[in-house]
Amino acid sequence: MRPFRDLIPFEDARRILLENVPVIEDAEEISLEDAPGRVLAEDIKARQDVPPFDRAAEDGYAVIAEDTFGAGQYSPKEFRVVGRINTGEYRDIEIGSGEAVEVATGAMLPRGANAVVRVEDTEREGDRLLVYRAVHPGFDVAPRGEDIKMGETVLEKGEFLTPARIGAIAALGIPRVKVFRKPRVAILPTGDELIKPGEELKPGKIYDVNSFTLSAVVKENGGIPKVYPYVEDNVEDIEKKLKDALENDIIVFSGGSSVGERDLLIDVVSRLGRVLFHGVQIKPGKPTWAAIVEGKLVLGMPGFPTSCLNDAYQFLALALRKMASLPPRTERIVKARMARRITSTLGRQQFFTVRLEKGIAYPAYKTSGAITSLANSDGYIVIPATVDLVEKDEEVEVHLWG
Amino acid sequence: MRPFRDLIPFEDARRILLENVPVIEDAEEISLEDAPGRVLAEDIKARQDVPPFDRAAEDGYAVIAEDTFGAGQYSPKEFRVVGRINTGEYRDIEIGSGEAVEVATGAMLPRGANAVVRVEDTEREGDRLLVYRAVHPGFDVAPRGEDIKMGETVLEKGEFLTPARIGAIAALGIPRVKVFRKPRVAILPTGDELIKPGEELKPGKIYDVNSFTLSAVVKENGGIPKVYPYVEDNVEDIEKKLKDALENDIIVFSGGSSVGERDLLIDVVSRLGRVLFHGVQIKPGKPTWAAIVEGKLVLGMPGFPTSCLNDAYQFLALALRKMASLPPRTERIVKARMARRITSTLGRQQFFTVRLEKGIAYPAYKTSGAITSLANSDGYIVIPATVDLVEKDEEVEVHLWG
Numbered sequence: 001m002r003p004f005r006d007l008i009p010f011e012d013a014r015r016i017l018l019e020n021v022p023v024i025e026d027a028e029e030i031s032l033e034d035a036p037g038r039v040l041a042e043d044i045k046a047r048q049d050v051p052p053f054d055r056a057a058e059d060g061y062a063v064i065a066e067d068t069f070g071a072g073q074y075s076p077k078e079f080r081v082v083g084r085i086n087t088g089e090y091r092d093i094e095i096g097s098g099e100a101v102e103v104a105t106g107a108m109l110p111r112g113a114n115a116v117v118r119v120e121d122t123e124r125e126g127d128r129l130l131v132y133r134a135v136h137p138g139f140d141v142a143p144r145g146e147d148i149k150m151g152e153t154v155l156e157k158g159e160f161l162t163p164a165r166i167g168a169i170a171a172l173g174i175p176r177v178k179v180f181r182k183p184r185v186a187i188l189p190t191g192d193e194l195i196k197p198g199e200e201l202k203p204g205k206i207y208d209v210n211s212f213t214l215s216a217v218v219k220e221n222g223g224i225p226k227v228y229p230y231v232e233d234n235v236e237d238i239e240k241k242l243k244d245a246l247e248n249d250i251i252v253f254s255g256g257s258s259v260g261e262r263d264l265l266i267d268v269v270s271r272l273g274r275v276l277f278h279g280v281q282i283k284p285g286k287p288t289w290a291a292i293v294e295g296k297l298v299l300g301m302p303g304f305p306t307s308c309l310n311d312a313y314q315f316l317a318l319a320l321r322k323m324a325s326l327p328p329r330t331e332r333i334v335k336a337r338m339a340r341r342i343t344s345t346l347g348r349q350q351f352f353t354v355r356l357e358k359g360i361a362y363p364a365y366k367t368s369g370a371i372t373s374l375a376n377s378d379g380y381i382v383i384p385a386t387v388d389l390v391e392k393d394e395e396v397e398v399h400l401w402g
Numbered sequence: 403m404r405p406f407r408d409l410i411p412f413e414d415a416r417r418i419l420l421e422n423v424p425v426i427e428d429a430e431e432i433s434l435e436d437a438p439g440r441v442l443a444e445d446i447k448a449r450q451d452v453p454p455f456d457r458a459a460e461d462g463y464a465v466i467a468e469d470t471f472g473a474g475q476y477s478p479k480e481f482r483v484v485g486r487i488n489t490g491e492y493r494d495i496e497i498g499s500g501e502a503v504e505v506a507t508g509a510m511l512p513r514g515a516n517a518v519v520r521v522e523d524t525e526r527e528g529d530r531l532l533v534y535r536a537v538h539p540g541f542d543v544a545p546r547g548e549d550i551k552m553g554e555t556v557l558e559k560g561e562f563l564t565p566a567r568i569g570a571i572a573a574l575g576i577p578r579v580k581v582f583r584k585p586r587v588a589i590l591p592t593g594d595e596l597i598k599p600g601e602e603l604k605p606g607k608i609y610d611v612n613s614f615t616l617s618a619v620v621k622e623n624g625g626i627p628k629v630y631p632y633v634e635d636n637v638e639d640i641e642k643k644l645k646d647a648l649e650n651d652i653i654v655f656s657g658g659s660s661v662g663e664r665d666l667l668i669d670v671v672s673r674l675g676r677v678l679f680h681g682v683q684i685k686p687g688k689p690t691w692a693a694i695v696e697g698k699l700v701l702g703m704p705g706f707p708t709s710c711l712n713d714a715y716q717f718l719a720l721a722l723r724k725m726a727s728l729p730p731r732t733e734r735i736v737k738a739r740m741a742r743r744i745t746s747t748l749g750r751q752q753f754f755t756v757r758l759e760k761g762i763a764y765p766a767y768k769t770s771g772a773i774t775s776l777a778n779s780d781g782y783i784v785i786p787a788t789v790d791l792v793e794k795d796e797e798v799e800v801h802l803w804g
Contacts, residue, residue: 032599036618050773052603087635088595090605106595106705108606147773154777162803163618163714167707168777170614175600193490193508197434198577201454203492204510212572216438216565233489303508305569312565332732371452371549375556375570401564 007279007286009385010349014318016276017290021297021319024249027178032170035161037222038179039325044155046172049145054113056103057140061122061129062113063100065137076123076130085110100129109141116140148172160327183223183323185316186245187214190231190238190255190265191303209305209374210254217312222324223250231255238268246294249323252316255303265300269293281385283348285311297323305370310351310380313401332400334379336361341392344383352390353377354398361398377401409681409688411787412751416720418678419692423699423721426651429580434571437563439624440581441727446557448574451547456511459542463502463524463531464515467539478525478532487512502531511543518542550574562729585625585725587718588647589616592633592640592657592667593705611707611776612656619714624726625652633657640670648696651725654718657705667702671695683787685750687713699725707772712753712782715803734802736781738763743794746785754792755779756800763800779803 008016027041056062063079071077079100085091085107093101093110100117101110109116114137121133148154154168161179169177187210194208195201208230215225226248231241238253245251253265266278266289273293280288284307289300297319301311317329336354339362344350354361356378364377379400383390390396410418429443458464465481473479481502487493487509495503495512502519503512511518516539523535550556556570563581571579589612596610597603610632617627628650633643640655647653655667668680668691675695682690686709691702699721703713719731738756741764746752756763758780766779781802785792792798 032614033617036621048603051608053605085606087593088606088608090607106593106608154773163615163622164708164711164776164779164803166618167611167615167711168773170599170611171609171707171773171776173599173601173603173609175598191489191508196577197572197575199575201450201575203455204487204490205492206453206490206508207573207575209569209572212434213565213569215435216568219438220565305573306566309566309569330734371556371570371573374566374573377566401566 006277007281008277010280010282010314013277013280013288013290014315017297017315017319018322020276020290020292021322022295023325024180024183024323026181028181029176029178031176032166032174035166035169035177035179036163038161040155040157040159040161040177041180042178043153043157044169044172044174044177046148046150046152046154047174048172049150050148050171051142051144051146054109054141054143056105056107056109056116057142058116058118059105060103060116060118060140061100061131062095062103062109062116063131063135064095064097064113065115065135065139067097068115068117068131068134071131071134073132076132079129079131081124081127081129083110100131114138114141158325180325183250183320184248185214185218185223185225185320186248186251187211187218187225187227188231188241188245188251188253189227189303190233190253192230192233194230194255209370210301210303210308213305213309213374214252214254214312214316217309217317218320221317221320221329222326223320233264235264235268238265239272242268242272242293242298246296249296250316250319251293251296251298252301253299254301254308265289269298269300273298281348282314283345283350285314285351286348288315290315306353306365306373306377309374314351333397334400335359336396336398338381338390338392338394338396339363342383342390344388344390346388347385349385350383351380352383353380354396356398361396408679409683410679412682412684412716415679415682415690415692416717419699419717419721420724422678422692422694423724424697425727426582426585426725428583430583431578431580433578434568434576437568437571437579437581438565440563442557442559442561442563442579443582444580445555445559446571446574446576446579448550448552448554448556449576450574451552452550452573453544453546453548456515456543456545458505458507458509458511458518459544460518460520461507462505462518462520462542463533464497464505464511464518465502465533465537466497466499466515467517467537467541469499470517470519470533470536473533473536475534478534481531481533483526483529483531485512502533516540516543560727582727585652585722586650587616587620587625587627587722588650588653589613589620589627589629590633590643590647590653590655591629591705592635592655594632594635596632596657611772612703612705612710615707615711615776616654616656616714616718619711619719620722623719623722623731624728625722635666637666637670640667641674644670644674644695644700648698651698652718652721653695653698653700654703655701656703656710667691671700671702675700683750684716685747685752687716687753688750690717692717708755708767708775708779711776716753735799736802737761738798738800740783740792740794740796740798741765744785744792746790746792748790749787751787752785753782754785755782756798758800763798
């Protein structure tokens, strides 16, 4: 047996990961329809003024503001209606003093006009219009370039594309944008006991869980998962599969919970690259390791499904988002009371899965029941390395999954 | 001008929507890889015991527990090693008294064994094994069916498929699941002034924004968007496009901010169906309406991009998630201080867009600057209908977008 020589604190492991993860700089051009959730790899500049012309902000009549001065409830000013401009229509009209053009909201103003009087402040008979309210120049007009001037930078490289920002790009008439390409993540479940769901369960075998949970977490955090054939528990196959997988940005091994088995993987990665850490002061997840091989991040995660999933959220999502220039994952946290007393191991930060019911947190972990725990847990509570007991009814913060 | 006769409070509008939105019951079968984020349309039952056999929970030796009784640090018990079982391997071995079989974590136990002694509690030479610790029956054994018994319901219809639950299904060996089909949402931007991004901007025209923001919100909330050709501002085209779009589950019109223009749409939907509400006490979003036409939900939203986007979050996402049996959208809310005093209209609940910088909320709305606002706003604050003023430095809750 070989011990984990250098268990490091959880936050140190995360810091080391972040320091060693390269940020993807390659860009790809995609259509705006596919852009939500991506990250801009270019500045977006306005190709024209927005709005591109002076336009009416309300339904009414475009006039020369000065002609309305002195108008009031009992002293209307009279205008002659010389035309109408609908929204989306281009009409080359110019007005002179005493003239008005009927306009819909959003319509271009005729040349010469500098204000809009609202329809409710007027009375019309044929082409005769009475205006009962004085307006100042610019009233109810959205002038050309008011919002954005041509050439102005509207969005910067590195910005996360929310629906609102997608809208801003559409408004500028830009149909395609450059975004950073998504990180590719190789998933390599290891273990001779694994078979695929759908295949017949033979004695001694169990169904592969981790490639499904890891793939789901990768997609949720902006990456593209690729599941490789199961890795056999021998040095030759580990090395071969690792080399195949180096075409990706991150390589994740999952499996082998014992010290003995783990060593094969660590032996291979220490020979081919540089180990960043091996062993973390957390429960579950103690045997977690990270390495850099040919510039690529390689992660080693426990094979036990709940431990692997927890590692995926704590380490893989973190690395992935840094690499993809995505904002950190937002955790949803709710307060609850513990249904019963639970104990924890001093010296290791514990992630304890719980099921939530009406504000009460129940342990989701049924002895070694990995699957029950996966199916029933709504999230986990964090028990610091310095705490060995959480009392019944104590208030806890539950970090919700997914 | 025709007034909005019956402006209703915001919460009433949301309640009415929820009461009238049908929940989709049709299911489709998909592979487990595609299942994250979907909702189960069937119960998931275990097809076999989990674990499917008694297995070792640690690396060590499978023995008959009773043979270890009396063993201690200075009084080892002696065993004869009769074989080894690796993880994933099936070997038909039976042990008798005084015999041990070497096992790896996760390996099947040989017949006859009822406990595992850990490797660190033993000393081995050839096939002679000394055990320095007594263990009770069941020690370090995960017995068959401990986690789940065959036939047990592991997940229920209606459950949201998180990565963890996907993992639980994989563990049961189930490769495909029935989920509710996604709601289809027809997006019908209206207005003769609209042109598509990428096309040349002609005088009087503006680029369509809302089909992009609406599509993004639909996808974010579990629906499938379909953008229809722009609707012309006349009754015939509105009626034709609406009828075409009724093959979807929700139909969204966006556009026409004036009272006059809006009436065409309302006239058509009141003739073909039943109006649920027309006009809501909110800003922006006053002219919002909802109707049921041939059993389908039809929504009318303002054309102004920021107003339309706000409506999408407040109404469309709500209806969509109910329809799709998805949990409510989780809002991310952060506290901030207002950079300056802002005023609001009494009698209308205002959604005021802000940009966040170091805990300070700056108004994102630059006069009528819809695009600047879209590009720069990080979220919005809610100013209740009974409040007309938010003071500088006042603490506010910012609801973050996307």
